[in-house]
Each structure stands twice: as structure tokens, then as C-alpha cells.
Amino acid sequence: MSCLKLGIPKGSLQVATLELFARAGWKITLSSRSYVPTIDDPEIECLMVRAQEMARYVETGALDAGITGHDWVVETGAAVDELSELVYAKQRLARVRWVLAVPEDSAMRDVRDLEGKTIATEVVQITEKYLARHAVKARVEFSWGATEVKVPQLADAIVEVTETGSSLRANRLRIVDTVLESATVFIMNRVAAAEPWKREKAENLILMLQGAIAAASKVGLLLNVHRDDLAAVLGVLPALKKPTISALSDPDWVAVNTIIEEAVVRQILPKLKAAKAQGIVEYPLNKIVL
Amino acid sequence: MSCLKLGIPKGSLQVATLELFARAGWKITLSSRSYVPTIDDPEIECLMVRAQEMARYVETGALDAGITGHDWVVETGAAVDELSELVYAKQRLARVRWVLAVPEDSAMRDVRDLEGKTIATEVVQITEKYLARHAVKARVEFSWGATEVKVPQLADAIVEVTETGSSLRANRLRIVDTVLESATVFIMNRVAAAEPWKREKAENLILMLQGAIAAASKVGLLLNVHRDDLAAVLGVLPALKKPTISALSDPDWVAVNTIIEEAVVRQILPKLKAAKAQGIVEYPLNKIVL
Amino acid sequence: MSCLKLGIPKGSLQVATLELFARAGWKITLSSRSYVPTIDDPEIECLMVRAQEMARYVETGALDAGITGHDWVVETGAAVDELSELVYAKQRLARVRWVLAVPEDSAMRDVRDLEGKTIATEVVQITEKYLARHAVKARVEFSWGATEVKVPQLADAIVEVTETGSSLRANRLRIVDTVLESATVFIMNRVAAAEPWKREKAENLILMLQGAIAAASKVGLLLNVHRDDLAAVLGVLPALKKPTISALSDPDWVAVNTIIEEAVVRQILPKLKAAKAQGIVEYPLNKIVL
Amino acid sequence: MSCLKLGIPKGSLQVATLELFARAGWKITLSSRSYVPTIDDPEIECLMVRAQEMARYVETGALDAGITGHDWVVETGAAVDELSELVYAKQRLARVRWVLAVPEDSAMRDVRDLEGKTIATEVVQITEKYLARHAVKARVEFSWGATEVKVPQLADAIVEVTETGSSLRANRLRIVDTVLESATVFIMNRVAAAEPWKREKAENLILMLQGAIAAASKVGLLLNVHRDDLAAVLGVLPALKKPTISALSDPDWVAVNTIIEEAVVRQILPKLKAAKAQGIVEYPLNKIVL
Amino acid sequence: MSCLKLGIPKGSLQVATLELFARAGWKITLSSRSYVPTIDDPEIECLMVRAQEMARYVETGALDAGITGHDWVVETGAAVDELSELVYAKQRLARVRWVLAVPEDSAMRDVRDLEGKTIATEVVQITEKYLARHAVKARVEFSWGATEVKVPQLADAIVEVTETGSSLRANRLRIVDTVLESATVFIMNRVAAAEPWKREKAENLILMLQGAIAAASKVGLLLNVHRDDLAAVLGVLPALKKPTISALSDPDWVAVNTIIEEAVVRQILPKLKAAKAQGIVEYPLNKIVL
């Protein structure tokens, strides 16, 4: 049987990735006795690999495909195909940023102020390219972690990843500039990507992962409306996608079923009520493929 | 930008309140480094305040609105508006009672038996008013907590709050009388309640909180039924709200979609089956605005 | 009031059973101070009883009904009625097997190789009948638990229960034969089963438990399709149950609502999309009675 | 190299046993991947075995020696040598009792009241012998555990083990009679006990275990005393063992060093002070061999 | 038998108090089913009581004695005898301070700056007396807890207890003044204190508690020294208490045994070595009565 060798990111993305796969329809089970997880799909073989090392192993073909950050593809310079962004991260469904940060009370305000300084970071290549773009010369030191506590004692500035900035603020650091935006990506070995079976397997996997990501921030909304009020009600609904309008046995009424961002429900619902929608029900979703 | 200063009850109601807000559509995040939570709505500013102190701070305008118990509004005598009951408590979606309780084997059977006795309670004002109503003179002592273990060594009786009575039974106490029924309430400062923007913001918030509370104990029920059996099937469904009946492509059949209390599903489902309903499916709900 | 005395299995099945009852609509609450749980149904009285002892107490009438494994009905030889299988187990919705197992590197390949050997097991009666069927004479020792670690030091082979085989593999054991397949069963005392009220109560309970079990592995799928594509879309859907097709206000389109196994969604969804289904939404279910 | 095969009791005695061995000087390490623990003594090979099964495996020689309860030696009727009592149990350094217990409000007051009744117990043999000694006929049923919750619904009385009686009281049971007193014992296979090397190894092991048990409830007491007050001070000290009196450089004073039960220190110390002892210091002990 | 009714402080001092009693020789066991702990001394009856309420119940004689803070004796104005300070607190063996604190960036620098302001505190009486002493008029509000997060939103200043000041610093508060120093005290009802048996029981209890407190911060030091070097070695040891010097079998050498503060060992040890002390051994202590 054909088989797709797939790298799952170990570490900070691990929990979010396993949950995403579960919602997408694949159960990955980590054994306490082995780092090779089992997956309930005979066509996939998983391996837990650090996000930092993923692109390197996909490039060499040790893995056919993998999930990692765009940042690590750039840092390692690996020649792989980025098939799709999967916009989720450790805490939220969102992109992350690598930022140049300095102590809150530092005088440094601009990348040019770093001339001759020491920068600690986990992404030495990305940082050096960034400095080169700005024609700044500084010493970039590889940091094994806990980078944000290194200033000011051990370094003058850092280049560190952040989702919400809260860890930086907690360490009283100030962001000077964004060095790189990154999201989780689905990468593929170039030879594997050219094999039809592997390519289709990967595309279907991405379709389901995207379906689960889309559903996580959306909900279904079901409501009844008198035909006279239909235009008003539809005017309130976001134009994202045409709602499904179905006939009821009472010909004066229709049922409206639509999908909207959960975050806007609290704004929409009072307006729907004002527009005379009735029996408004919000229900949860597992997956969406529009 | 206008902003509603909202007090969230710290302590026993805290977890239930944060979960309710999450279901209603607002994510409140407690930081381990601060008691000022963040909320994902720029129009609201939250503060964690003890339920006991909430009414006092809403009265003075330090807060525009707050969530607390009706009991503490009464106890503090604060002049605030109670906009809405939100019927949930620590353990259940239900009211609580402040009760007069004595040891199981006590001879006291009636409030009048307390004449000259000592009563320990967290609600000194409520208890004194209650005694006054019954023309009983007794010594009421403020208790800092763990009131139910104070009898008989440190007090003769207590006035204590209870949801299910199980903690009282576990301490071998007997309820003599109900002193006050209470539920969680949404209270508002009277000046703030008169400002249109703040009032509307509060009303919309209450609408969503009520929607989430309503959904927590209800489910959606979807079933197909032959037109010949429709009357029988509808006869089984509770009359709470008219079900939505929609046409199917097969003109002899209709689909019925309705919302019912989860607690009655186990009684209704066997009857629906007996009435020839088919493809009965129960699905979960997030919010309901009927 | 009539009352059904129902035994709930204590131990490895306990958590799964309480969750199943919750999904079916009955909340069973274990008190830390008592082994008699409360249930929110005045017509049922629960008792926590070990699965191994359940059939014995249902046989004598100490309980009207109970949930246990078919294996323990066989082992105890109790004369009870098995009303229904409830296919769930500790970890998965699946049957379990009692297997004859030996060390990976043992020479034993067949039940006949056990002649004269020692077998440790929790099911002495089942094992002795199995050996008798194969005309093998061996010493069967009752094991108080942790049976799989007794070979080779304390026994030559074991008869042990397994869901997935992973615990056996982890202990480097090899399965030689299946001794008994078993599933969770709902059993009833024969006298109680003949009383109409108790019988109907039990049947309704089973209906709801089965409804919850069915829903656990299934999801709802909602999609819109142009009438021209309907046949193609329906061709992709599993034939399990006729989907509900409802009219939309746009007469060229219909909505399809169907229930399918969650495990096949990942195969079906790409095909539905290829067949031009639109607005595909997967939603979770609580109960299903088809 | 010679090797003693030693059974360590798995289950309720396990933690206390491993701690005792550690204090006695042997570190036993349980691996999460195997039930065969490692011990830092090449002359001992450990196996985790249930206390209930220990005597059986020591009798057959699968183990040379083991630690179990005297009760299980009696219950299984195994022909083994009990070399030494090791007076410790799950919670305390004390004996346990198997008692006949009935519901608090039961009319049963004496073993003879059990005639014709049902008794649930884990020790069927011990219970049947006890009934035979009292010429009482009753049905004794094997209980898989949680025996104390079986009365009154599933049995009329139980025979259950207790250290302090608190679990019985918590279940509102009343003790009718003591069936058997038991302590932890070090047992040995009779053939192994006759081999000099194994016997000496076992004896030395017991010496150290006893030394650690003795030290657990005792402390060292060091004090200075003027020769004029020595008799008075010595009069206060328990006569358990002659204290060590050593000369100080000041010839008028001596130092007294003694070992006493920790439980009596609170009574002795005020008296020592009254008798003019000075610089009284209590220090902890690891092992004692008097 | 005579019996001393003793209040044990529930809450923040509870763990430290139970540990102190254990080290002093009394084992107090909290039952999960009752707030009346058991103590292994038939002459003492314990009750868990909040530190805030202790003095009140000792004053009325509901308790003979109790352990609480000096602060709460002052706050309640209870007429009780403070028999002894027991210098320990939640985190450290040290006194606590009630301090007047304001936000770090507040302009208030002195108690007089509080004129007309609002102060939140758990010790309303103490605070009002303090303000009266300084002739400052301010509004003092009772705070149910979490006082340090009330400034600046809900109060202008607070009077709050602190051991190390770290919680205040973490909340960015600045200490303006110390309102009251406090330590844990052993208090006694005045009538009970006049009864010889109860008085002696209390005194002996205090002796042992003090012995355990003294030992917690001290260690024993044992060393050998040549008589020629004795003066030099003794010169290094703190003069706290004369060390015990004992003769060795080699008449040129003596052994020195002394008790010193653990905190100074790291300074003393290098000096002892320089002074030619040999075989220096530090050992732990349980109790000290000098």
C-alpha cells in the first residue's frame, strides 16, 4: 500500500496539531513508550519531529511531508514546497511574528541603533539577513531558549517569536520592529509532491485540516422569519456566504440557516431580533467546506 | 470610545461566570500577574470584585454594572438597579437559598425557638431583619466562613447559603426555615443605567447571557415524519414553542426541527418513536433567542 | 412509586458508563461520602457494584438490572437475561477479547502446547471450559490482577482481557488464541423482566443508551446542491440511511441533511466537493434513533 | 553469584514497603515499563506480587522469600516459614484486624446472630473457620473489594480488614468481633530457609528492616547535666535502655545521650527541664540496633 | 479526665501550625468528613477556627486557649491572656507587619496625605485607631480579601499584612508606614489560665512548640580538635551557648558538640577549618530546650 511519511511538530505546536488532526478526522495517539505515534489511517506514517528540524528532513526525503512554521523553512533555507498555510498556533488561530525587542527603558528605537550590539536569537540566519537588509552590523548569538530574559544582562536585544506580545510585556520588553511574519505551513518534499498519489493524499488532508480550522471560529445560525421581514433579516447577516433559505409548511414563513464567525454573533443577534427573526438558535460546527 | 466598567464576581461564582461569558461570546482572560482580566471587547473594562462588595462599588459608580447575588444587594442595602436575573450558580443553573439551620438533633423547630440564642452568619443584616420580622431577639455574630461547622460548639444556629442542601446534610444540620431566596443578578449603577449607550450595551450583554443560559439546558431535535403521522408526532412534543416544519423533496414527508429541554428528551424520544417519527437526531446548541 | 434497582459497574468501566448515562440523559453523581450514587430519576435506584459480581446480584434479585460484561455472565454462570449489547468499553466503542497469551519468545503456538502447564487468569471457569473443549489438561490459577506480568516467572501462560492488544505487546506477550469475545451487556433479573413496568423502564433506558452510543461515532452533514448535481452527490453518500432532502426558496437548489460515520467523513468530503456540493457543514450529534 | 528471589507486596502495602526498604538501605526502583523492579543489591532479585498471592508463590519456590500479611498466609494455608513480624502497615506502624462488622443499627450483637445470614469477605477460608469455631452456619461470599459498602443491600454482615476503624465508622458499620489479628510478616520458602547463604541473607535483611522500623518511632536525646543532678535526671528517663553517659572536659558535668520513643518526649522534656538538665537536644535517627 | 479546648487557626496559618505541632510531638489529623480534627492526646480537644475569630471565642470561654495573630487580638479587642509569642508565620519563622500602602506612582508619602481618602482593609479597628493617633480623617472600608488589588480603582490606599513585601511589590504598591507589627501568639481564656491543670498543660505545650521552633533554624555541629587548637576553635564559635566539650580516648584531643544557627554555618565552617578543627559534621535537630 502507498504511504505518506508525515512529520508532526513536536513541542510547542504539538498539542494544537494533534487536536486539529482529531477535529479533521485523524486520531494520532502518542505512546508513552515510543516517539513514533500511531495514526488511524494505514496510508499515513507519522513521526514526531521538532518544528526546527522538519524542513531539513522533508528536503532530504526522510519525510514526504510535514507541518512546521514558515519561519523554520526560511531559517534552514530548505528547498521544499509550501502547499498551504494552516493558520493556527500554540494559543490561537493566528499568525506569529518574530520581532526585534529591547528592554522597555532602552534608548534603542530603530534597527540602526543596533550597530555593534549583541543580539540573542534562535533564528540566526533570519536575523543576519534582516540586519544585512538594513546594512547594520551586529553580533548575532544563538540562544538555546528563554531568550526574552537575556536582556540586558547577556544581550542588548533579542529577536524572538510572539503570538500576543504578552510574554514580551511580562518581561518588560519593547518591540522595535517585525523581522518576519510566519504561520504554520504544510510542506512537501519536491519529489513526493510530483507523485500523483502522494500529492492527492496531501491535498485531501489539507482540505480536511482547512475544514476543521474554518469551523473552529464559526457557528451555525438557524432562524425563522416571516417572508415580509426576510429582506430586513438578510440585510443584517454578513455577506460572507449566501444563507440557505428553506420553505416551511406554513407558506408565509421561511427558515434561514447560515454560517457566521462566532465573534460577530454578539453584534448580529440583537439586530436579528430587532428585525423580527424568531426562534434564533446558534449551534456548533465540526467542519466547513464552503 | 465609550466603555462599560463591569464587575465580575471573584470567588465561588467566578468559574461559572467566566464560562457563561465564553458561551455568550466574550472571552475573559485572567492573568496570573494581575487581577484585572482582559476581555475581547474594547467597549467593556472588567474588574474582579468579590460578590459581597459588588453592589457597594456599583452604587458609588466605581463600576457601571456588575454581576452578583441578589442576597448581597439586600445585605448591603445598596441603591442599584437589578436589570435581570441570570439563573445560574456555582454548581447548577438554579437559585440558592439562605436558610436557618440547626444541628439535626437540636430541639429547635421554629424561628421562635431562637429567642436568646446565638446565630452565626455571613449575612448579619438579612438575619437581623428576618428576626425582627418574627419579633425574635437573638445575638447575630458575623462569621468569616465555614459557618456550618460552628454549631453546636460556637453558635446555636446558623444562617447559611445552600444550593442543594448536601453540605448542610453532610454536617448533620437540619433546615428550620428559608430566610431569603436569591439568584445571580445583573445590577447597574443608576446614573449609568440612564445613559443610552451604556444601557443598550448592558441590555445586549444580558440578551446574549440569557441566550447562553437558555441553551445550556436545551437541545435541538430533528426528525422526519410522514404527513399522516404529523399530528400524532406534534402531540408528543412539548408546547413550549411551535416547531419548525419544513417541506422535503418527497411531498409526503416533512422535517420537524424543534428545541426542547434536555431533561425531557428521555421521556419524549420513546413516544416519538412510537408515533412513527423517523431519523430522530438530537444535536447540541450554543445559544437560543426565541 | 415503582423503582428499578440498577447496578452500575464500579472500576474499569465506571467512567465510561457514567459518561454514557450522561449523554443518554441521566446524571449519576458519585458522592465522596457514600458508594450509593444519586441519579436524577426518581424511578431508578443505583448501586455501584463490581462488574465481576453484577450478574450474581442480578440473579438473586438484589438488583433488578445491571450493566456488566458478557464475560462475567458466562464466568459466574448466573441465570439472567441479556437484554441488549451496549458496545462500548473502557477506551473505545468496541468489543473486548479474552485471549490466551504467552511470552513473545515462547515455543507455545497452540492451545495443545499448554498440556501440563500453569495458566494464570481472572476467569477460571471460562478458562477451564475452554481447555475442556480442546481436551487439554492444565493447572488454572486464579489471579488477583496484573496477570500479564506473571509470565514467565509465576505462570506459563495467561488468559487475559484486551481491547487493543497494546498492553500485551508492551509486556512482550504473544496472543495464541481467542478464548471469548465479550461486550458490555444490559442484564436483567428474570422475575423483574417479566414485570411490565420494569421491563418498559429498562427498554426505554436501553433505547436512550443505544441512541447515545450511536451518536458518539456519527456526525451530521448538511450541504446544498443544485438539482442537476443531486444524483451525483447522493451517489457519494453511504447508503446507511436515506438523506433528508429539503426544498430551498430557490427552486433549482435543495438542501441535503444526512447522518454518517465520522470515520468516513475524511473520505466522503473530497468526493462531495468534486460532485459540486456546496456549503458543506459537519455538525456534532448527541443522540440518534433511526 | 547466589541470589535471593524476594517478593515485594504490590498494592496497599507497596508504598510503605518501598519506603521501609529505602530506610533500611535498599533502593528499589519501579520502572514504568516493567513490573520487575530493580534493587541496588546484586544478591537480591525482586518481583512485585500481590500480598494475597505471595504465600502461594513462596510455598512453591517461585520465590525464596516474600513480605505479606500473616492473614494471607492463614487464608491460603500455605506451608511457609514466618521468620519475623515487621510491624508496619499502610498507614501506621501497627497491626491490623479482620473484624466481623454489621450496620450500626443492626440487631446483630454476636457471632451467633449470623446463623443463616450472608457474609461478604475477601477472606473466605478464615471466615469459614471462624464460623466453624463458633458452630455458626452462614453463607460466606467472596467479595472482590469495596466490601464495606455491601451491607445491608448485598450482604448482612462483612469480615473486613481495618487499621484504625475509621473507614468502618465512615460507612456506619459496627464491629461485632475480631476474627483475626494480623501483621506484616517476612516469610520464607522452607527449602530456601534451610540453605545457609539464603538464610543468612534473609536474617541480615530482617535485621536492617527491624532497625529501620525501630528508628521510625524513636529519637535521640542529648543533654548536659551537673553530676549533682544526674540521679534525678536519670530517674526521669524511661528504663528502656541504659543511657550513654560521657565525661565532659569540665569534670563536674556529664553528657547524657539516650534513645526514647518520640511519643513520650512531650511528657519527658518538661520533667527533664525541671530536673535541671541543660542544653536538651532532640535529633532524628535512621536506624537502631540495640 | 481534664481537657484543654484548643483552637487551631484555619486558613493561611493552618499548614504551618499543623507542621509545628507535628514537630513538637502532637499529630493533628484533619478528617475530610469533619472540621473537628483529631489529636493524639486525650487531654486536648481541638477545633479549627479562623484566626480572625479565635480571640472572640477564647474570650467567651468557648475555647480554653488558641493560636492566632496578635493583630486579631488587637482588632477584636478581646480580653484574653497572651501567654507566649510563637514566632512563625505562613512562609517563614518571622513576624508580619500590617502596612499602609499606596500605588507605586502615588503622590502620597505620609499618613497625613490620606486626609479625606478611602482606605480598604481587613482590620478596620486597627486602622481607625492608627488614623486617630495621627489625627487623620479618612473613610475606612472593610475589605473581604484581595485588598492589594483594590487600589487605585476601588480605594486610594490599603492597610494590608505582609511577610516579605513581595506581594505588595508584585502589585506595584509602595509601603508608606507600618501600622502594626504582629506575631503568632498563644492566647488563653483568663478563667482557664487561672486553673492550675489547664495552665500547666498550656505551659508544657508552649515549651514543646518553642523547642520545635528553636530547632527549625538551628543545627548541631560536631568536631574534633587538638587541645592546642581548642581556644582558637572556640573563638570562632558564636557565644550563644557554651559548647559541650568531651574527652576522647586520645587525651590530646577533645570532641566539641554545639548548636548554632543554620544561617551562619556557611560563615563559620571555613573559619573552623582554618582553625584546624577536624571531622566537622553538621547534623539536623528536632527540638531544642536550652
Next chain:
Amino acid sequence: MSCLKLGIPKGSLQVATLELFARAGWKITLSSRSYVPTIDDPEIECLMVRAQEMARYVETGALDAGITGHDWVVETGAAVDELSELVYAKQRLARVRWVLAVPEDSAMRDVRDLEGKTIATEVVQITEKYLARHAVKARVEFSWGATEVKVPQLADAIVEVTETGSSLRANRLRIVDTVLESATVFIMNRVAAAEPWKREKAENLILMLQGAIAAASKVGLLLNVHRDDLAAVLGVLPALKKPTISALSDPDWVAVNTIIEEAVVRQILPKLKAAKAQGIVEYPLNKIVL
């Protein structure tokens, strides 16, 4: 005041290091709000630094001294002084080894078999020097961790650190060769090491750390012996250090006090008893400076 800037290793050595400092007499407190710990010595300033980065920061003078592994001094090639070995590690008081390991069933038996292969390791420099010494050419890849699970899928061999080898065995790896032995070392910046105050502070710190390490594996032994038996008893005691023999008031008896390895007590005690030693007591130690 002079101050020693000291690096404490963050990560796997952290817990063991903080415990060691506590036993040596310095309390280091990690704040949850900061990575700069506090230490109860105004002459020391601590910083948590990864063991891998420690030598680099000590070399540059960002730190005066630090605790790290000898391995990381070698790997970074930092020019620092190794003042003292501190023989403790994550699990045990012992050295660690970096070993070359391959899958159990690999054909590789010797470093020369690695020619042309891929080796994953955290210590790239050490590994490359090792290969150069053996004139083997292989590709050495930096591994971010979890190195032992990279063979055989992602690498042919690894160079990994091990204390007991159990993690390697659990991953079914076989050790081919030892690449480097390492222990924890106390390193110092060369300029700082030449400053008398800093040097003496460091030396005293090392003295106390060594004293605590020595005490951890040793115990005190106290026994009485008749002068006639003294020679025999002394013959049994290890010759490590001359025991302290002190006169007792009974001139025929002496007391012997000695320090021995805890691991040999179980062998010595039975012999001491056989040699007629009496009142043998083993007691715990905090620190030893012989």
C-alpha cells in the same frame, strides 16, 4: 559591597542544583514573575542560564562564575577555569557519559563503521573532534533534542548523554563507545579568579557545596563498646577516617562515633553486632568537612 555574579544552570540540572545549594546553606528562590532568582546572600547575584551557554557567558565576564557540565566547557571551547568538580547530576551523585549509540540490531560495532554515515547530536564540536581522532569521516548534524528517537529513520547513529543508560535501553539503542566523560563543574572567569575577594568567596562556596555533596551519601554511626571488644569493632569499620572514641562514665566502656557511606551500612551493621557493639544508632547528616 563586593558581589559575585553566579550562573545557575537552568533546565535538567536546575532542581538538583537548587537542592544542593539549599543543603549547602544558600536558599535560592525562583520567582514566577522573573528569571532572576533571589538568593539569601547579599554578596551573590544569581542568574539562571542554560548549561550549554554558561561557559560562553563566564568567558566574556557577563558572569564571574557558574555551574555547568565539563562537556559544555569542551563543546564551546570557552577559556574559563574549572575550579572544582561537583559530582552530582540530574538523578544521581555521579558522572555522566556522552556515548556513541546505534540501534540494538545495527551492524555497526566500532567507530570506524560510521564512515560516510549521519550522526545526530547536541555536541557537534565534541563529536567532530572524536571522529577526527579516529580518522573517520561522517556527517554530524545538530539535533535540537530527543536525539535518541532519531535513529534509524533520521540518522544512522547518535552521540547522546546518559547517566544510567536506561533511556538508551528503553529506545533499544546499543552503546558503541564512550566519547566523553563529564561531571558538573564550578567554572570561573579568569579575571575574576585572580581577584582575591571573588576567589575566596568562590572557594568558600565550593567548600560548602562539597560538604553537602559528601553528606548526602553518608551517615553517622554511634555505638557503645566494651574496651575488651574495641579492637574487634574497629576492625569492622571502614578505614576511611579514624572514628571518634570517647570515654563514658563507666570506665570499661567507650562510645564510638564515626561517619560511613550509607551504602555500606547494610553490610557493616550485622558485623558490628557480631563484634558485640551495643546501642548502635545511625543518624542523618547535613554536611561533612573532614
